[in-house]
Amino acid sequence: MTELREHHTLHTRVVAAPADTVYQLVADVTRWPVIFEPTLHVRHLERDGDNERFRLWALVNGEVKDWTSRRVLDPEGRTVSFRQEHSRPPFASMGGQWRFAPQRDGRTMVSLTHDFTVPGQEAGAWATEGVNRNSERELAALARIAELPHAIDDLVFSFTDRLELSGAAADAYAFVDRADAWPERLPHVRRVRLREDPPGVQDMEMDTVTADGSAHTTRSVRLCFPDSSIVYKQLVPPALLFGHSGAWEFTPDGAGGAVAVARHTVAVDPAAVPKVLGEGRTLADARAYLRAALGANSRTTLGHAAAHAGANASALAPGGPPHEGTR
Template sequence: MSEISEISGGRVHRLRHSVEVAAPAGAVFALLADTARRPLYSPHILHIERLDFDGVRERLRVWESAGGRIRSSLQARVRHPHERRIEFVQLGHGTPVESMSGEWTVEDGVGGGSVVTVRHEFTVVGDRDDDAAGECLVAGDNARAELESLRRVAESRVGVDDLVLSFEESVRVNGPGELLYDFLYRAADWPGLLPHMRRLKLTESSPGTQILDYDVLLPDGAVRTAGAVRLCFPHAGRIVFTQTAPSAPVAAHTGEWSVLPDEHGVRVIAQHSVLLDETAARAPAASGQLATGPAARAPSAMEVVRHRVRQAIGRTSLATLELAREHAESGVLTLSRRTVTPAASLP
């Protein structure tokens, strides 16, 4: 259970949240220090770009959901592994936050467990009470959600590496990267083109920040409503995404669409990172799944779940990539036909 301290009086506001975790302190600290996977463990973190890292200090660009808004900031983190402590400070932020800093600590608990605590110190522009109370609510909600997610992952009966599934699909394209990116960017056009996409509503809260609400057709014929936030980087040919309402057995799903020109042409890639729900591993494994011969051992429940999730996501991902390829290559063909000039008649 999280505990919250009262907001202090004066200009600087302080918050403290903590949770007991039935896992060793060293293992919990390793999760906190894993910047690359943090969007999987932190429900409010949409995406992180590491700008530099020397093994102890790192500078990050972080996109997060904050009180229904999407905001980004520059952040610095300093690790103190021997103390199991991580300091953080925001280097850039938007109103009403004027400054934000704090630290994560992991201490030994009873029975081989640990206690994780996150502290925040912040100020708001103009010292407005309403702004301070609003930021307290946002920081508190995000801290509680992150601590609870961290606890679930750390206490999992299976290893963290078994809970995380990372893979990619790619297609080589005989066409310009601009047309590929254009298709991936215009996701609102996907219904009617992709068989699994039944409905999609796309809004841009700011240029390059897309919020998706959509319905997808599942293999069993059911239709599921889902959502995602996408951050678009057209000059780099990248679109990163985070699902906002994943369904079991998926606990979190992040990824990236990227268009990469090389010496052989253009390759379009879909990368996926999935955090599985630990309770999925408790379901009985389907008989015969993944077996390769009479002597093959029966797969574990988690192996079956990983295989099914990999197949399901890979199938829809590859279908999208193939359609992007067709879009780019047909665009080139159409353009070439339009630019053909008939030969001049001889006199």
């Protein structure tokens, strides 16, 4: 049996922002997918005061990994301690801590430590490379957001669109799952390249057009939870954004129909606002534009998914037309 080896890493960065501001960005894990490049999705499992438990999906050396972690938040001491419950190979264990130390000049020294065990030298090198890369990216992303002269809530915001379906949630889910067919099914989608490996993890590149005629190319990782939800993180977001994540959720209503919800969370890049929207446009203009543009495309997709589910429901009804299936 290969002996487990223990590794320790320390990464630091001075961030030109108050310690409490930087601490809050790390403490609110729900914002991580649009702030931290490696993080794809976070799903809370438990919350109790300053203790929380969640499942997290992230890119590690280009591979999608997921694990369940527990965290202890200490807002007074400005620390966030974390420990994975069941680490994914090659990691046998993983934990660490964030520390936020105020400096006399108003800046913050951020320290991120990791301790982990892996079997063997080769796995240790791979794991250390991944931890180092992700830690440096996370610290850089943290500084990029925290150092901006805007309130965090003005930069990072969420919104939803909701639609009741006359058909089954599973049929609406299937429509969104088959994104490779969107160019033939959705008016705002020009091109899709979709690869799924392993099952349930999709790499999607897509060309879309917004209502004002603007064209965008995005690349996303999508995590598919059959018949219930598809969550995604854009690896290449539109020029106006630092980050964009979202979800498609499908819930049966108990009466033969279902409810579909499209969720978006975005982090706006203020420097891109005049470049994309024109000189003199503000962060508020960007928020309104994003709400309208992303919401319009989501509502279009939900509408077509609803029609698809409704058509299948009609086909299954007595005397209905032949059922063409959902795949």
